[in-house]
Amino acid sequence: MRSSTLSLIVAVGAMICAAFPTELTNFLLVTTSQADPNPDPSELQAVAATSLYDPFHQPALILRLIGSGYNSLPNFTLTDGTLSSVALAPFNGGEKLYNSTIVEAGKELQFLASPQPAGNMALSEGYLLTVDGEEEGWTICNGLLGSEVLTWKGTTDGCADTYVHAVTKAPY
Ligand SMILES: *[C@@H]1O[C@H](CO)[C@@H](O)[C@H](O)[C@H]1NC(C)=O
Ligand SMILES: *[C@@H]1O[C@H](CO)[C@@H](O)[C@H](O)[C@H]1NC(C)=O
Secondary structure, eight states: OOHHHHHHHHHHHHHHHHHSOOOOSSBEEEEESOSSOOSSGGGSTTOEEEEEEOTTSOSSEEEEEEOTTOSOOOOBEEETTEEEEEEEOTTTOOEEEEEEOOOOTTEEOEEESSOOOOOSEEEETTTEEEETTBSSOEEEEEOGGGOEEEEESOOSTTOEEOEEEEESSOOO
């Protein structure tokens, strides 16, 4: 191959790589009203950080929006369509690896401290969290104790549409 052709291929390859965020292995999840990414998560429209919690010491943890007063934010990995994160189990159960369950319409995004089958989530273009390939359908719904929780296709009163982005630094 002539070297000019090769350098063209290399240049095009570099452009393609630069156009998309690099593959994330360990990321935070934020909600935002915009679909487009922003290298600075704090600039995302109506951005909110998320945190795992269990309102009533139930087995499944869910994801709620959290303001700036947090101690730390959970980070996630995505393998075989399933999100995983280390979290404290209820009743002083210590740190466990929580795995997301299959996402279903009208239900909260849930995590259990047990192995789960292959899930139905993915990161479109490396950052936009999808369910069964759909980017739209995430909603922020009113949860217990005044919390706002991430739900897939929530239809109860007060649910608001959102996008979920994987980001590498906290928005605030
Ligand atoms: C991810 O979270 C775990 C548990 O809180 C923490 O130990 C680890 O340092 C975090 N990793 C990154 C890359 O932030
Ligand atoms: C979460 O799933 C992974 C992969 O299936 C598994 O290794 C891990 O044990 C699961 N977490 C718990 C607490 O069982």
